[in-house]
Amino acid sequence: MYPDSLKQLIESFKYLPGIGEKTAERLAFAVFDMDPDKVGFFVESMQNVKNKVHYCCECNSLTENDICSICADKNRNKDILCVVEDVKSVFLFERLGTFNGYYHVISGLISPLDGINPEDIGIDKLIARIKKNKYKEIVLAFKPSIEGETTTLYIKRILEGLDITVTKIASGIPIGADMEYIDALTLEQALRDRQEIS
Amino acid sequence: MYPDSLKQLIESFKYLPGIGEKTAERLAFAVFDMDPDKVGFFVESMQNVKNKVHYCCECNSLTENDICSICADKNRNKDILCVVEDVKSVFLFERLGTFNGYYHVISGLISPLDGINPEDIGIDKLIARIKKNKYKEIVLAFKPSIEGETTTLYIKRILEGLDITVTKIASGIPIGADMEYIDALTLEQALRDRQEIS
Numbered sequence: 001m002y003p004d005s006l007k008q009l010i011e012s013f014k015y016l017p018g019i020g021e022k023t024a025e026r027l028a029f030a031v032f033d034m035d036p037d038k039v040g041f042f043v044e045s046m047q048n049v050k051n052k053v054h055y056c057c058e059c060n061s062l063t064e065n066d067i068c069s070i071c072a073d074k075n076r077n078k079d080i081l082c083v084v085e086d087v088k089s090v091f092l093f094e095r096l097g098t099f100n101g102y103y104h105v106i107s108g109l110i111s112p113l114d115g116i117n118p119e120d121i122g123i124d125k126l127i128a129r130i131k132k133n134k135y136k137e138i139v140l141a142f143k144p145s146i147e148g149e150t151t152t153l154y155i156k157r158i159l160e161g162l163d164i165t166v167t168k169i170a171s172g173i174p175i176g177a178d179m180e181y182i183d184a185l186t187l188e189q190a191l192r193d194r195q196e197i198s
Numbered sequence: 199m200y201p202d203s204l205k206q207l208i209e210s211f212k213y214l215p216g217i218g219e220k221t222a223e224r225l226a227f228a229v230f231d232m233d234p235d236k237v238g239f240f241v242e243s244m245q246n247v248k249n250k251v252h253y254c255c256e257c258n259s260l261t262e263n264d265i266c267s268i269c270a271d272k273n274r275n276k277d278i279l280c281v282v283e284d285v286k287s288v289f290l291f292e293r294l295g296t297f298n299g300y301y302h303v304i305s306g307l308i309s310p311l312d313g314i315n316p317e318d319i320g321i322d323k324l325i326a327r328i329k330k331n332k333y334k335e336i337v338l339a340f341k342p343s344i345e346g347e348t349t350t351l352y353i354k355r356i357l358e359g360l361d362i363t364v365t366k367i368a369s370g371i372p373i374g375a376d377m378e379y380i381d382a383l384t385l386e387q388a389l390r391d392r393q394e395i396s
Contacts, residue, residue, distance in 0.1 A: 001267075002260070003250070003261055003262045003266075004246075005247045005250050005251050005262060006247055006260060008239065008242075008246070009240075009243035009244055009247045011243070012239060012240035015232060016228050016229075017224065023216075025286075027214050027217075029285070029286065030215050031214075031247050032251060039244060039245070042210035042211075042213065042244065043245055045203055045207035045209070045210045046229055046240065047237070047241055048202075048203035048207075049203045049207045049226065050229065050230070050234055050237045052203050053230060062200070062201050062230070064201045064203060068201075069199075088223075088227065091199055095199065
């Protein structure tokens with residue numbers, strides 16, 4: 001009943017995560033009403049993301065060049081490498097502006113139950129990079145979960161005997177959170193990881 | 199920090215209604231991960247919606263041709279015209295599959311408070327079409343609201359003396375709704391518009 005192009009655009013929006021029929025219709029109508037220049041910009045950005053953006057050959061983050069702007073930046077702290085589970089985490093940490101080392105993105109976390117083993121998430125490439133670059137500290141920054149913990153322990157074990165400090169980001173009670181809404185596991189962890197007040 | 203194309207695609211998604219920064223980021227990453235063929239189809243649909251789809255010169259609904267498929271269909275009931283407030287309503291009614299007349303889309307509803315007067319929503323074109331086509335019944339299908347009511351009364355008044363039956367769709371209690379959650383105005387209307395059980 002809709003004109004064909006509109007029908008096709010509705011289908012296209014449904015490719016995106018969390019977009020159902022109703023939302024797709026609303027968005028497709030919005031595109032019809034949108035300023036032609038904006039649609040042009042939208043279309044071009046979409047094509048560019050697909051054609052120009054790729055993984056950094058060094059750290060697996062996203063870039064339009066051979067290596068990303070972080071890996072290319074020689075002024076960062078060469079002693080420290082932060083390992084994250086996805087590209088988004090790189091941008092989350094960078095937005096903080098407080099971490100000055102380099103990053104390495106692995107492809108997810110080890111999860112034997114889901115059939116995801118170390119070789120599936122690019123641990124080999126990570127280890128090779130660590131050995132080549134002589135980092136002093138490796139920060140493991142995965143989400144606190146069974147998979148995160150498994151991956152942390154696996155990497156820690158592989159790096160044993162290499163004279164590298166392996167750390168992981170703290171898990172505990174989020175700042176501003178109400179104590180009574182914190183789950184038992186987090187509370188337990190926060191208690192176990194208590195720190196002396198300096 | 200994001201590669202430029204990704205940053206631009208995030209901005210583009212934010213042009214759409216209801217899409218904020220976080221969702222735009224999630225959708226832009228989804229486009230990066232999407233099958234290239236699908237991105238191609240998406241881009242093409244977006245361009246086509248902008249370049250090929252336009253308003254039907256007869257009824258103001260959307261079409262890729264001179265007149266839309268409904269206006270072009272000579273087998274529909276020529277005696278009845280349903281007037282709706284936006285293009286989406288046409289597709290809503292068509293999906294029912296029970297209405298067999300023609301449609302006319304006006305551009306919104308009269309709302310003196312918002313400075314929207316009859317001449318702003320194309321009432322002239324509607325009246326001209328009604329006079330030319332000799333319909334027997336005009337169904338006004340606007341949302342039940344002050345604006346809907348104002349527009350309904352305005353059109354009704356203009357058509358007085360033209361020997362045309364002017365009707366409006368029923369408002370009342372939605373089927374399946376819980377009586378206790380129905381607002382007082384709707385309840386009052388439902389009571390006033392009670393129908394004899396045949």
